[in-house]
Amino acid sequence: SQQGEEDPQALSIQEGENATMNCSYKTSINNLQWYRQNSGRGLVHLILIRSNEREKHSGRLRVTLDTSKKSSSLLITASRAADTASYFCATRGGFKTIFGAGTRLFVKA
Amino acid sequence: GAGVSQSPRYKVAKRGQDVALRCDPISGHVSLFWYQQALGQGPEFLTYFQNEAQLDKSGLPSDRFFAERPEGSVSTLKIQRTQQEDSAVYLCASSRSRVDINQPQHFGDGTRLSIL
Numbered sequence: 001s002q003q004g005e006e007d008p009q010a011l012s013i014q015e016g017e018n019a020t021m022n023c024s025y026k027t028s029i030n031n032l033q034w035y036r037q038n039s040g041r042g043l044v045h046l047i048l049i050r051s052n053e054r055e056k057h058s059g060r061l062r063v064t065l066d067t068s069k070k071s072s073s074l075l076i077t078a079s080r081a082a083d084t085a086s087y088f089c090a091t092r093g094g095f096k097t098i099f100g101a102g103t104r105l106f107v108k109a
Numbered sequence: 110g111a112g113v114s115q116s117p118r119y120k121v122a123k124r125g126q127d128v129a130l131r132c133d134p135i136s137g138h139v140s141l142f143w144y145q146q147a148l149g150q151g152p153e154f155l156t157y158f159q160n161e162a163q164l165d166k167s168g169l170p171s172d173r174f175f176a177e178r179p180e181g182s183v184s185t186l187k188i189q190r191t192q193q194e195d196s197a198v199y200l201c202a203s204s205r206s207r208v209d210i211n212q213p214q215h216f217g218d219g220t221r222l223s224i225l
Contacts, residue, residue: 031211042200042216043152088151091218095165095208097142099151 006089006100014108019076021103023089024069032065032072033090033105037102043088046074111135115201115217122148123225130220131184134203141184143176144200144216152200156216158184161194170195191224 006020025032031050035043049056049065049072056063062075076083086102114133122128133180134141139160144152145168154168160181169176173191178184198221202214 033213035144040218042218043202043214044216045213048213068147092211093111095157096168097208097214098154099144101149102151 006087006103009101010104010106012108013079015081017078017084019077019079019105019107020090021074021087021105023072023074023100025072025089025091025098025100026070027072027091027093029067030089032063034061034063034072034074035088035090035099037086037088038084046087064102067109079105079107081107083107113201113203113215113217115199115220117220118218119221119223121223121225124191126191126192127187127189128191128222130188130199130222132184132186132201132203132217134182134184134201135215136182138205138208138215139202140204140212140214141178142182142202142204142210143186144202146198146200146219148197154201155186157208188222191222193224196222196224201212206222 005024033048034046037043047058049063060077065072072082084107086104088102090099116131141158143155146152156176157165158178173189175187198219200219202216204212204214206212
């Protein structure tokens with residue numbers, strides 16, 4: 001089954017607030033990726049962080065990685081209604097990409 | 110178009126029927142993945158192709174599931190003798206290089222399969 005676990009499962013915030021999602025994984029990794037999925041659509045790649053990196057930024061996104069704890073977090077700053085989506089972390093094991101169960105984010109306008 | 114295209118977008122079949130789901134990856138992409146996504150869950154890996162070679166099919170749930178990519182571009186996922194538990198969204202993704210190069214995957218919008 002899935003390797004990653006996201007926390008929380010669901011998150012509801014007001015527009016302008018920050019949203020933090022956490023991901024834990026089980027095995028050693030070379031990198032970890034975050035994806036977003038809007039309802040009824042495919043996943044969209046957001047950001048990749050390598051195992052030798054501790055933090056990475058892309059626009060309003062900030063990702064951290066703690067390989068000693070096998071965990072990662074995704075922070076979305078100054079959230080917008082358009083950020084409403086499900087967010088998944090993903091790791092690779094061999095040829096497989098393994099996704100967590102996701103965090104469902106709802107941003108209220 | 111420039112993205113990954115999947116067809117049909119929706120498929121309804123009666124239990125026991127065979128179905129075929131098509132994926133057109135981004136032109137020139139080496140890697141192609143199929144996933145199964147149950148409602149409220151993350152995608153579950155089914156199989157991986159590097160060009161026309163199926164290098165990992167460990168995620169296929171049973172021998173009723175079969176995937177091919179004969180010319181290294183378009184791929185078809187076939188499910189024989191469908192069961193109700195096969196109802197899910199089937200996602201296809203492609204990436205530019207071999208899987209070990211860790212390129213982002215580009216996803217299609219999926220085929221929503223409902224088995225009655």
